Amino acid sequence: EVQLVESGGVVVQPGGSLRLSCAASGFTFDDYAMHWVRQAPGKGLEWVSLISWDGDSTYYADSVKGRFTISRDNSKNSLYLQMNSLRIEDTALYYCAKDIVGVGATFVDYWGQGTLVTVSS
């Protein structure tokens, strides 16, 4: 059974930094590209970032480019999102999500339960 478990969400002040983690199990982690997708309270889903199976290719939404960095450690079956220069509008539930291919993106087939990031002074 595919499991994605996010952690690291907390309350942080504007301008602060945070690192989210996602522990993956139930599938061969290093075969697949992975995404971060977020959902602000009461809002729709927003794609944030994508990383290829080997970490060589990364992509970002314009709203986070230059502030967020996606990475992975295949030896630990883990995905990360380093979030810097946080803004109030980054407040959201952040989901770790699995693609069906290793390079590029097609669609998400599995989602974690999410970790809540609140940016507030």
Add this chain to the structure above:
Amino acid sequence: QSALTQPASVSGSPGQSITIPCTGTSSDIGFYNYVSWYQQHPGKAPKLMIYEVSNRPSGVSNRFSGSKSGNTASLTISGLQAEDEADYSCSSYTSSSTLVFGGGTKLTVL
């Protein structure tokens, strides 16, 4: 990277059919067949219901179907049931090698 366009809400009575449209551009829905649909109950993670425009994952009811015409994809739910009440979001691959989601549609079963 503008979001795909969905109606904020739709409703239907049990047993009826409803269709949720999702409009994009020639850089996403109009060009690629990587359109997917997700169901999300309150407080829960999204669940994949349709992938590659019209394919259903194993375990998803055949009451759910998907289609595409030009820049617009659609999700149809037939024989509405109370448990179908949820938020539904569409997604597409884009020419920027990214994903884009719709704003979500709240389905109310009357």
